[in-house]
Amino acid sequence: MKKERANRRMMVRLSIFAVAMFGFGFALVPFYEKICEVTGINNLIKPAAAVENTQVDKSRWVTLEFDSNSHGLEWDFRPVQRSVRVHPGEMIQIEYEVKNNGGKAIVGQAIPSYGPKHAAPFVKKLECFCFRQQPLQAGEGKRMPVQFVIDSTLPADVNTITLSYTFFEVKGASTAPAKSGGQG
Amino acid sequence: MEAAHAHHGHDDHAHGHPTGIMRWVKSTNHKDIGTMYLWFSFTMFLVGGVMALIIRSELFQPGLQIVQPDFFNSMTTYHGLIMVFGAIMPAFVGFANWLIPMQIGAPDMAFPRMNNLSFWLLPPAALLLIAAQFMPGGGAGVGWTMYAPLSTQAGPAMDLTIFAVHILGISSIMGSINIITTILNMRAPGMTLMRMPLFCWTWLITAYLLVAVMPVLAGAVTMTLTDRHFGTHFFNAAGGGDPVLYQHIFWFFGHPEVYIIAIPAFGVVSQVIPAFSRKPLFGYASMVYATASIAILSFMVWAHHMYTAGMPVEAQLYFMYATVLIAVPTGVKVFNWVATMWKGSLTFETPMLFALGFLFLFTLGGFTGLVLSITPVDVQLHDTYYVVAHFHYVMVAGALFSAFAGIYFWLPKWTGRMYNETLGKWHFWLSLVFFNVTFFVQHFLGLAGMPRRIPDYALQFAEFNAISTIGAWGFGLSQLLFLYIVIQCIRSGEKAPDKPWEGADSLEWTHLPTPAPWHSFETPPVLK
Numbered sequence: 156m157k158k159e160r161a162n163r164r165m166m167v168r169l170s171i172f173a174v175a176m177f178g179f180g181f182a183l184v185p186f187y188e189k190i191c192e193v194t195g196i197n198n199l200i201k202p203a204a205a206v207e208n209t210q211v212d213k214s215r216w217v218t219l220e221f222d223s224n225s226h227g228l229e230w231d232f233r234p235v236q237r238s239v240r241v242h243p244g245e246m247i248q249i250e251y252e253v254k255n256n257g258g259k260a261i262v263g264q265a266i267p268s269y270g271p272k273h274a275a276p277f278v279k280k281l282e283c284f285c286f287r288q289q290p291l292q293a294g295e296g297k298r299m300p301v302q303f304v305i306d307s308t309l310p311a312d313v314n315t316i317t318l319s320y321t322f323f324e325v326k327g328a329s330t331a332p333a334k335s336g337g338q339g
Numbered sequence: 340m341e342a343a344h345a346h347h348g349h350d351d352h353a354h355g356h357p358t359g360i361m362r363w364v365k366s367t368n369h370k371d372i373g374t375m376y377l378w379f380s381f382t383m384f385l386v387g388g389v390m391a392l393i394i395r396s397e398l399f400q401p402g403l404q405i406v407q408p409d410f411f412n413s414m415t416t417y418h419g420l421i422m423v424f425g426a427i428m429p430a431f432v433g434f435a436n437w438l439i440p441m442q443i444g445a446p447d448m449a450f451p452r453m454n455n456l457s458f459w460l461l462p463p464a465a466l467l468l469i470a471a472q473f474m475p476g477g478g479a480g481v482g483w484t485m486y487a488p489l490s491t492q493a494g495p496a497m498d499l500t501i502f503a504v505h506i507l508g509i510s511s512i513m514g515s516i517n518i519i520t521t522i523l524n525m526r527a528p529g530m531t532l533m534r535m536p537l538f539c540w541t542w543l544i545t546a547y548l549l550v551a552v553m554p555v556l557a558g559a560v561t562m563t564l565t566d567r568h569f570g571t572h573f574f575n576a577a578g579g580g581d582p583v584l585y586q587h588i589f590w591f592f593g594h595p596e597v598y599i600i601a602i603p604a605f606g607v608v609s610q611v612i613p614a615f616s617r618k619p620l621f622g623y624a625s626m627v628y629a630t631a632s633i634a635i636l637s638f639m640v641w642a643h644h645m646y647t648a649g650m651p652v653e654a655q656l657y658f659m660y661a662t663v664l665i666a667v668p669t670g671v672k673v674f675n676w677v678a679t680m681w682k683g684s685l686t687f688e689t690p691m692l693f694a695l696g697f698l699f700l701f702t703l704g705g706f707t708g709l710v711l712s713i714t715p716v717d718v719q720l721h722d723t724y725y726v727v728a729h730f731h732y733v734m735v736a737g738a739l740f741s742a743f744a745g746i747y748f749w750l751p752k753w754t755g756r757m758y759n760e761t762l763g764k765w766h767f768w769l770s771l772v773f774f775n776v777t778f779f780v781q782h783f784l785g786l787a788g789m790p791r792r793i794p795d796y797a798l799q800f801a802e803f804n805a806i807s808t809i810g811a812w813g814f815g816l817s818q819l820l821f822l823y824i825v826i827q828c829i830r831s832g833e834k835a836p837d838k839p840w841e842g843a844d845s846l847e848w849t850h851l852p853t854p855a856p857w858h859s860f861e862t863p864p865v866l867k
Contacts, residue, residue, distance in 0.1 A: 162449045162520050169516040173554050180558025183588050184573060187581070194651060226577050266577055321577040326570070 211244035212307040219305075221249065222319035229257035230291070232322055235298070243307040251284065251320065254296030260330035262290045263322040270317040277306040278316065285320060290330045356857075364459075367451035369436045370855065372458050374753070376433030377746070379461055381822070383425030386469070388815050390418035395777075395811035397794050398804050411794035412480025413496075417468055419483025420500070423600070424507045425465055427734065430742045431603035432457075432514050435542045437753065439518060441847035441855060442536045444527025444864045449520035453513050460510040467503035471496035482792060484593070485559075487574030487585040491566045498567070501560045508553040515546035515553075522546075527846075529866035533627070536845040537620060540627050541606030544634045548595045548602070551638075556592040559585060583648050590641035598637045600734065602630055604701075604741035605672060608694045610845065611744045612676050615691035616683030617842035622675040629668035629675075636665050646714050647721045655714045662712035666705070673702055688840075689763030693744035696771050697737060704732025707782065722792070725785025731778045743770070743821070750825070751839045752847055755854030756832030762824045769817035776810030 190196075219241060221234035231254040241247050255261060265285040269275040280286075284299035291297070305316070357365055366372055393414050397405045406414070436454065440447055448454045472478045476494030479485075485504075490497055522543045526535070562573040563585070572578025574585045613620045620626065642650060642658045650658075676698055685691070707729040711717050720726060743766075751757050780803040789800045796804065837853045847855065850864045 158524060161524050165520045165524060166450065166453075166516055169519060169550055173512050173516075173550050175554075176551050177554035177558050180555040180588055180591075181562075183555075183591070184562075184584065187584050187587060191581075196649075196651070224577075264579070266579065268576065323572075323578050 210307055211242050213242055215243060215311075216240050217243055217305055217309065217313070218315045219247075219249075220315065220317045221251070222317055223251060224319065224321040225263075226321050226323035228261065228263060228322055228324055230255055230261075230263065230322055231296075232320075241305060243305045243309050246281075246302070246304055248282075248300055248302045250298045250300050252296065252298055253289070253291065253322070255291035255293060258293050260290065260292045260295075262288050262325045262328035262330055264288050264325050265320045265322050268319050268321070270319070271313065274309065274313050274316045277309040277313075278318065279304045279306055288325050288328055289322075290328070292330070365455070367447075367455050368857065369440050369448045369451070369454065370753075370857070372448075372454050373433045373436030373438075375458050376429045376436060376461075379458070379465075380426050380430035380433060383421050383429070383465060384818070386465075387418050387421035387426055388818065390414045390421065392811060392815050394418060395808040398796070399808040400805070401796055401798055401801055403795055406794070408794045409477055409480055412482075412792065413472065413478030415792050416480055416482055416485075416500075417471070417478055420503075421465070421468060422734070423483065423596070424504070425461070425468070427600050427738050427742070428511065429461060431542075431545075431600075431607075431738075432511075434538070434603065434607065434742070434745055434749075435514075435518055437749065438847065439521055439539055439542060440525070441851060441859050442539050442845050443522060443525065443530050444846055444850075444860045444866070445521060445525035446858060446861050448517050449525055450517050454517055457510045457514040457517065460506050460513075464503040464506040464510070467499045467506070471499040471503075474499060484586075484589055485563065486589070487563060487566065487582045488576075490563050490585075491574055498564065501564050504560050505557055508557045511549050511553050515549040518542055518546040519550070527860065527863035527866060533624065534866075537609035537623065537626055538603075538606035538845075541602045541609070541630055544630050545599050545602045548599050548634055548637070552592040552595045552599075555588060556596075559588040559592065562588075583645075586645045586648055587642065590644045591638075593644060594641040595634070595637040597730075597733070598633055600738045601701075602634065604697070604738045605630065607741045607745035607748075608676065608697055610843075611690045611694040611748050612679050612698075614748070614840045614842040614844070615686055615688060615694075616680045617685075618679055618683040619844070620675070621678035621681075622671070625671055626675055629671040632668040633665060636661065636668070640665065643712055643717070646717045659712055659714045663709065666709055669705055673698065673705075688747075689758070689760060689767055690744045690748035690840075692764065692767040693740050693747065696767065697740040697744060700732055700736030700740065700774070704729055704737060707732065720785055722790055723785035724781040724789045724791055727791050728778050728781035728785060731781075735778070736774055740770070743767075746825070748840070748843075749847075750828055751835035752851075752853055752855055754829050754832065755835055756828050757835045757839065758824050758828035758832055762820065762827075766817060766820050766824060769820065770814060773810045773813035773817055777807050777814055778810070780806050780810075 217240070218238055220238040221236065223232045223234055225232045231252070233252055235250045235252055239247065239249060253263075267283070267285055269278060280301065280303045282300060282302040284301065289299070301318075356362060356368070363371060363375060366375070393406060394411065397403070397411055436448065439445075474494060474496040477496065479490065479493040479497040479500050481490045481493050481497065485497075485500070522535070522539055526532075532540075562571070565571040566573050566575060566580075572580040574580050574582045576582060609620055609626060640658055640662045642654065643662045646655055646658075687695075707725070711720060711726065711729055747758060747763055784800055784803050784807075787800065789796055835853050837851070838848045839853070840848070846864060847859075851859050
């Protein structure tokens with residue numbers, strides 16, 4: 156019957172549309188990533204573009220606390236110093252220690268987070284092990300630097316900043332020792 | 340359709356259909372399926388209502404008296420999910436099933452078997468939502484929005500909830516495909532799109548919204564599921580994902596969902612108000628265009644639900660202006676309804692009373708929505724009881740009141756009997772008063788800063804909460820009167836004439852006997 160064929164054709168079209176919208180939900184994931192990249196929201200694992208104000212503000216002290224976690228990995232991961240007191244505008248370098256206690260090589264990626272959250276844009280990282288993936292052979296350990304400047308426009312009510320890193324496994328990445336990664 | 344049965348008996352049709360329970364299990368008849376949708380929806384309305392009463396009873400006094408916080412959180416979560424997906428949406432799909440074929444002069448829905456499947460997917464989904472309460476750790480107290488990262492860390496109840504949402508989504512999508520195909524392909528000759536009753540128009544638009552956004556919700560909860568069990572990191576910040584992404588995807592579904600609930604309610608009211616004003620609907624074409632504009636705008640405003648999640652100020656401004664813009668087509672509709680009544684011969688039977696209750700209270704809910712759309716105000720009111728009051732004015736006084744108006748309006752056509760008018764009026768006034776006692780005071784609580792979804796509160800909120808709880812019990816018990824009215828109407832109501840409402844003019848009133856026969860319009864009606 157002609158009408159039944161027309162009905163069936165419409166059902167097929169609408170079903171395809173519904174399936175496409177299911178795909179659209181997933182397409183939003185890279186879409187938002189791109190928007191965040193273009194607009195500069197959420198740039199956690201990229202070096203700061205430039206440090207504009209390098210003047211050291213000797214009039215105030217900021218305490219930086221370092222924290223470390225690993226997400227389901229058999230890695231020892233800890234900061235060499237628990238905390239430092241610095242002036243805004245000063246160039247600071249600290250180190251983290253990491254050791255793979257597991258029986259196999261794993262590639263890890265560290266993701267930083269900040270407390271308080273709104274202090275994040277004022278921590279200008281120039282060098283960080285979180286900028287690249289870190290392969291560790293079984294039993295291998297190393298020290299990794301973070302180099303940064305606290306922007307001197309940091310709001311006056313922020314006196315302590317906690318910088319916390321979490322290592323998680325990058326599945327499927329090459330575990331061959333990196334050529335330049337980590338700088339030891 | 341069935342040439343062999345061209346002869347016209349009335350309701351007792353020649354070909355035997357199953358009786359007893361198999362009549363319902365195997366039904367492909369749009370009227371039976373519509374009835375099942377409506378009863379299912381009412382059952383879920385009672386389940387969700389009991390959950391609401393647990394919430395309100397705990398909030399009667401400050402401190403913890405009746406339930407523990409985890410259970411309280413689970414109640415707010417499943418009250419929302421059950422009312423939205425189990426009560427309001429199936430209620431309007433029930434109306435669509437009953438009315439669309441009759442209003443456009445079609446013999447049945449386009450895909451009767453798929454219609455059966457759409458309905459029978461609902462009870463398993465409802466069972467999953469209820470079974471979630473008995474999982475280790477209790478129900479998932481994540482809120483009906485199921486935000487990550489809480490939902491990616493919740494107990495096993497969350498998995499049941501996710502599957503329930505999947506099933507409900509599939510059911511809605513199939514129902515919508517059926518409705519769109521029926522409306523576009525099955526209209527009687529002469530029934531052009533712009534001659535359709537407005538109820539059909541609102542459902543056509545709603546069905547397109549459903550097909551567009553239910554799959555996006557399915558995607559969001561699928562991502563939650565794979566984050567929980569299959570090592571993906573869509574919403575896990577430690578893995579390079581972002582929990583705010585969930586909010587964006589969810590509200591891309593969630594805002595059109597608000598209109599999926601509201602637009603069929605507009606349709607019902609647009610049938611009821613002209614009938615009791617004894618005038619055609621004022622501004623029919625502008626109603627159609629306003630509804631379509633609301634539907635299109637609903638895709639562009641989602642982030643007004645997440646002003647506090649972190650957004651550039653330019654984005655906040657855009658979402659604020661776009662949201663305010665929705666007030667324009669909504670205002671067109673409200674003014675058209677008012678203009679329909681202007682100089683009409685008004686009578687105030689129960690359906691009209693509920694439609695007027697809708698008109699007043701939905702407009703009030705719309706105004707508080709405008710207040711909330713203003714970014715700096717929303718930052719203050721976000722997640723307070725002001726928001727709870729706002730969306731209950733839209734959902735309960737809007738969608739639910741309109742559903743009541745529709746049920747009282749069409750009950751004579753469906754059952755062949757009149758309901759008790761006095762009791763119907765009692766139901767309206769009790770609902771109206773207790774609804775406002777429950778929810779009006781919640782505006783004050785929200786303005787004073789009481790957060791939503793918290794089982795305990797500071798002492799200064801005690802009086803308004805006590806009032807609200809009393810109202811909630813009153814409102815809940817009034818709905819048992821509604822159940823009584825419907826059962827009494829089916830069992831022993833007076834016989835209804837073919838056209839009990841003088842001003843009603845769509846095909847189900849003018850071309851069909853009362854009660855509506857088992858099969859209507861096997862030969863298309865002749866339209867003047």
